[in-house]
Amino acid sequence: MTGKTQGLSKQFLLTLRRCLTVYGVVLAVGLLLFVPLCYQSVMLGYTGSSAIVFPGINDVELYFRPILLFTAMAWQWFFFDSALCHGVSRRSYMKATAITAAVVPLVLSAFYLVARFTVIATGTAICYEKSDGCRLTGPFYAHLSEQFLYAWERVSSDAFSALEATYSKELAAGPLFVGMKFFSMMLAYTAIGTLIGAVLAWLASKGIWAVVIAVVAFWYAAQQLSSSMSMLLYVPKMQAVGAFFQRGTAQNRLVQAMSGRVVSYTADGVEIGTYVVWIPLAESLVLFALCMWIVWMLTKRREIHPARQRG
Known part of the structure; x- marks a missing residue:
């Protein structure tokens, strides 16, 4: 049953539910592990050599990026044969893959913003003292995203660390910009994971050495x-x-601009970074579209593994 039907086919809806379930289960396990690791980060500390003895969470972005990347890879590697064996068309499989790869980062970003607001509202947040507003540290530390709370960052010419920077006042829409930046990163890693998984699966048909x-x-x-x-x-x-x-x-300057931080310098060498969240958001959307197109090209050429084909 691979023919076209009016509206959403049963095969597509089944594949979409299965794909969402795979991501949901992995993220649920990740969140369950996130809680005790957060506790260890706060109670035991996560600095220097203590991180080796007492591993914890120091950056929420670094924690979730590989989870999404490897989940996307696993979906491409393990579930394609099963879907086609149950009558799912390649088009339905690709549509479910693309929709899930976009929805899951969006939901995760919303969850992060809710968690961020909760820890601030309950007074349990640890904030940078040099920043106007609350830029979280500890287990909810998100260096790349939290910068977009502000319009600009000023770093003196003799500064060696971003911690020595001064910031503008927190923007009214700052938390929204944080969520958009967080979403752009999660979307990019999910897209890349999907592409890597599809490429490896395609290479598998060329022989095990190609995969290795x-x-x-x-x-x-x-x-x-x-x-x-x-x-x-x-x-x-x-x-x-x-x-x-x-x-x-x-x-x-090019790399920083691509991340959304547009850099300029004053006559005395002071670095001023202006944060523009639309740049990384647009880049992630273009990257997502490009990855999904390549994956679709590969999906059209993928075949079911001989061991899974029905006689």
Whole structure:
């Protein structure tokens, strides 16, 4: 039953429910683990060597990004054969994949904003003292998103840390901008995870060695991208990448602008970063559309694994 039907087909609705369930179960487990890890972060501390002995949550963005990425990969890898074996068309499978990949980051972002508002309203939030308003620390720390509470950030020429920066007053729509930035990141990672999963599944049809090589290449790339800034700056082979972190360079300005932080400099070298949330939001939407298009091209060419085909 792969023919077209009027409205939403039963196969599509079944696939959509299944996809939402997969994401929902994984996120529910992630949230259950999030609670005790938050407790450890607050009660035991998460600084220096204590993070090794007492692992906790120091950045809510870093916590949920890999969860969404690997869930999206798992959906592409494990559930395609089952869906087609039950009469689901490739188009229905792709539509359910795309809708879920957009809805889940949106729901997660709304959940984060509600949690953020709750901890502030109950007086349990820990805030930066140098910022006007409340920029959370601790387990709800979201460095990349929380910056969009403000219109601009000012860093003096002799400052070595963003903690030494001064900010504008908190914007009235600041929390909304935080949610939009958080959503843009979650959407991007879900889209990338979907693409990686589809590519690996497609490579699997070319032989196991292709999959092994792809996984090793992905692992190596992830290790390089997760290297510390000092490694990027001082390891000779990474000098080209390190240039993107050198303050004031054209590459650095480009990268920061792509993240939504448009940088300018005064005559005395003071760095002023203006936060524009529409930039990362638009980029994530374009990336999402591009990834889904590539995944659709691969999905049209994917076949059921021989062991799963019906005789």
